[in-house]
Amino acid sequence: MRTRLLFLIAALAIVSYVSTSVSSADEGMWTFDNPPLKQLKEKYNFEPTKEWLDHVRLSSVRLNDGGSGSFVSSDGLIMTNHHVASGQLAKLSTPERDLLKTGFYAKTQQEELRCPDLEVNVLVSLENVTERIQNATKGVDEKKAEELRSAEIAKIEKESTEQTGLRSNVITLYQGGEYWLYRFKKYTDIRLVFAPEQDIAFFGGDPDNFTYPRFNLDVTFLRAYEDGKPAKTEHYFRWSCNGPSEGELVFVSGNPGSTDRLQPFAQLVFEKEFSNPLSLQVLRRLREKLMEFSNRGAEQKRIAKDLLFSVENSLKAINGHQEGLSDPKVMAKKKADEDELRKKVSERADLQKLYGDAWSSLDVIYQKLPEVSKRAAYSRIRFSRLFSIATDIARYATELKKPNTERLPQYRDSNLESFKFRLLSPAPIYKDFEEFLLTHSLEESLEALGKDDEFVQTALGGRKPSEVAREAVANTKLMDVDYRKKLLEEGAEAIQKSGDPMIELALRLDPISRKLQNLLKDEYESKITAATEKIAKARFAVYGKSIPPDATFSLRLSYGTVKGYEIGSTYVPYKTTFYGLYDRAASFDNKPPYNLPERVIARKTALDLSTPFNFVCTADIIGGNSGSPVINKNAEIVGLIFDGNIQSLLWNYLYSDEKGRAVAVHSAGIIEALRKIYDADALADELQGRQKE
């Protein structure tokens, strides 16, 4: 499981999220300022202290590649998923050293490999800035309010960065019901300590993704460095070797990416009828293309692997969402929730006056949205990393001229450092792959929009997609990190005049893409936002903070019970064992994706096969939670979230613990594998807090 493919979704999911009715069961991705104390006390008789909560927060990290993690030693050791770190593993690989294939273990710190462009954040403080932002926008109309709000957010972020030196971001919760300033300690020197082979980390491949029972060693250990030395991390999670028992209360502290639970009903219909089908179409074609590229040879296969995984992962997730939305019971429940809120609003004259017209206004807007959305979705170039770099640089030229508060978020002073860190990454780029992807994207636009479309005409100028792609890729200098750096330093004019064909393509196309994005924003998104904000405020007035906000890829605390479930008229166990791993491999005669790495086969007899390997719990998670620690009441690591089962895909819209489960690697399974398969005793000792010899 992974966060959704953001480059794809961004064009389609233009609506932010608002809050809805009262939660039940173990639902909730709670912010750390509003933990579910009442629920924990009532259901589990557990009362976490402030110290407990601070310790958990400060031991948790966000990986800006799109996942979560945690500190697991005082020497900056970080645990996350293999599939979260796999982008870095791919970037550290070469045709001669394929880390995804062989795995990696640094027996000493000297052998640890520096990740090219991984940033890790720790949430060190949270400050409620709602009042300040609401004061700044008092008494003006909606359009002006949007401008002033954006400016105030930029100002707050800049002030904070200057004062504290910390990465500072204002997070919008409850769709404007609250604004919070989150400050992050940032680590950019992250090194690889241990990764297993992908064949065991992702055993069962795409077929078993989002599946349970499961047998994946989806773990990677990294280490944060400061000033060239392992970071001294005061807060980190201790290790529980026993792991969780059936029925035990556990917590997940991580960064869920996004959920659509509090969407207006009209938005769900839009997703079901339009945006999900479109996403599925785009992804299916891309998968076909990536298969085609992979079939050219072993090296091409290696290069395409990571993107192919993302695409298949997204396909399964969106298919799951679509199945959820196609369930009449789900839609009926969502409709009933909205109806209940509308009823409560209509019963209070003050609320009715302020917010009562929001729903009907949405109905009008959503009528025309599909057409514009489709055009915007195809009026852009996807997938090519070089084109993305070119666009970043082209925009840099225009954005930096603007006052800080008016820039696109990533170009604001407070975010510029992180922006450059990624842009100047030395990670390898493969020209033939770039050309292939750029060609595919241009062909798709041509086919969807026709040759007379403005975007298509500007992109192709009457030539074939493959010609345009070949020329741009062949002659760009953007492969060279120093060249990128030089352009940024020389500034806007140098960028405009670079003559680099990829940058020129970006300079030509970006205005058209942005024009359409702005049309979408001004004519649709702003209106939808205004209406959903009204609904959000109404909801906030009715239900308050008794429910958590939708996910925003910021730190949340979930809780739940370790337990199995019933399916197809039998039971699914709460855990699996190494026996099951070898059964699943043998029962498919070891054919891919059920092939095991040689080392895992060879060490079979050394293992205690009844050691727990994976397990499930009811904690509320979603893409972005990958790599989150699962901890017990003593804040000890009992597991590592890496997936949700197929029934949990519904959680995007509606939480249910009837069959939906979060899937984790078991802490005992990790230690067993480290010691008995990988001879990684030093690492296991560090995790278990044993004295190094």
Place this chain on the structure above:
Amino acid sequence: MRTRLLFLIAALAIVSYVSTSVSSADEGMWTFDNPPLKQLKEKYNFEPTKEWLDHVRLSSVRLNDGGSGSFVSSDGLIMTNHHVASGQLAKLSTPERDLLKTGFYAKTQQEELRCPDLEVNVLVSLENVTERIQNATKGVDEKKAEELRSAEIAKIEKESTEQTGLRSNVITLYQGGEYWLYRFKKYTDIRLVFAPEQDIAFFGGDPDNFTYPRFNLDVTFLRAYEDGKPAKTEHYFRWSCNGPSEGELVFVSGNPGSTDRLQPFAQLVFEKEFSNPLSLQVLRRLREKLMEFSNRGAEQKRIAKDLLFSVENSLKAINGHQEGLSDPKVMAKKKADEDELRKKVSERADLQKLYGDAWSSLDVIYQKLPEVSKRAAYSRIRFSRLFSIATDIARYATELKKPNTERLPQYRDSNLESFKFRLLSPAPIYKDFEEFLLTHSLEESLEALGKDDEFVQTALGGRKPSEVAREAVANTKLMDVDYRKKLLEEGAEAIQKSGDPMIELALRLDPISRKLQNLLKDEYESKITAATEKIAKARFAVYGKSIPPDATFSLRLSYGTVKGYEIGSTYVPYKTTFYGLYDRAASFDNKPPYNLPERVIARKTALDLSTPFNFVCTADIIGGNSGSPVINKNAEIVGLIFDGNIQSLLWNYLYSDEKGRAVAVHSAGIIEALRKIYDADALADELQGRQKE
């Protein structure tokens, strides 16, 4: 999986089956006179010879407890399922010797235990008697035809028995499209050779029943004796130790109990709307009652176990049928099949004239059927074995007075021997269990029909169900086999005057039950039969023998491919291994029903855990096929059918190999278990045809 609970279903499923449109995929339970030569040649390029077919037929057996089996050595060794033999195992058990719990292995023939009342049949010849029966009924009306047909069948059976000494039964196929005289060699001295513990035979219990992946050693070996010596069996299946590989063609030769594939659509609606819900209600209440009885103590639990298993098994099966019928796609397909046939009939004037009115006549009949069916269903006593014996004896008194051809089938001369064999079984009967079941049955009738109903009044005479049951059970002498024998010998008058309270109850109630059965038969069944016969003849005229008849618990040949399937977006492997057994036990912390026998735990390290244990194939089976051999092209045993997966339950109405599969024990798994867990090398040697030392 098991044949359905016949005592329950008999009152409800009163319609026989007719044939429908062209089969596809690996569909078909073929009679041995009409094997699927064309399909095998076209799809698998395999042409079985007459010798091959005869050998397979003569090596296959039917167990009259309701299952299938096969000869697997020249010394009369029979392989079947543990769950087919479990009734005999229960009857051979005592509080001190619980064979279901401990398993059993006779190291020498002297130690083999004689089963109290198990009859085994081998189909030695098949003869088409359609013409003879059709001639006998030429030119008379429907009611008269029914009588004459019944008389002719009885005559044919009697003649055959007298001539050959073989058990002879006329089988109705294609709902009267064909009649066949099947002659069986009969074995009644059957002894127990080997049975594993029920905990491994039925590992996972009711939850895992009808489930796959699966890990069950559901095998039992018996031995047929003649004249006190092991029967010399010329035809038996040799053993394949490798078992099947993925994609291999395999065959199943067994006795599928019944299918409803060729039912008129109106009957499916009747089952969906009325008879399945009624069966589910009766079974759910019985399950509750049996649980209540089991909770009284360990001995009660042992006594109730076998019936409880049957009930849970039926519940799951009927639930599966009901799910199938609730799938709009299934109903649409069945409707389309019927519409196609009606269209073809309407296009041929001759057929239209003969059969065209059948469907509309059914619509009328089915309107009133539910009410009468319900009354008939509750106007009988279920579950009590003593009452069943009493009824058999009571009927014996009346039936034997009639001419042979007019008797109920089991009282005809040709079947009397088998009837007595069962009636005079020395198997233990438990009085408190009998009283409990009789009370429950009487209470159910009282509740469903009310105190003023004729059946209820006659049964209770104003007293409480528990009183009536207590008295009848306490004072009956039917526990004594010699007493039963004496009554049969003394004949009708002695039976009438026995004064035994259970027999008196049967004598009072049987006429009422039969009156209702006759009402159902005369007013409904005969009309439905007439209409479905017309439809059957129409179908036979249109499609001929290109499709096999519905199942009739007579010998059939199925074929299919060993292969897995896709489900929940991942793959289910074609086989499982012993690794998976230990995984499933460990992943439930060995809690029942996932507990393993001590011996299976202790011998874990002796096993090659990658040995295949269970596997699936697409061969077309249904309840009654339990215990059927799975053989390869060389007619070697590669497995042993013991179940279908949950998706195969639909096969009652419609075959599909998309996800539906037959589930079998793997031949290699059986040998591995016999040798390494049970030290049963002599038995394994006999199976593998090795010289005894």
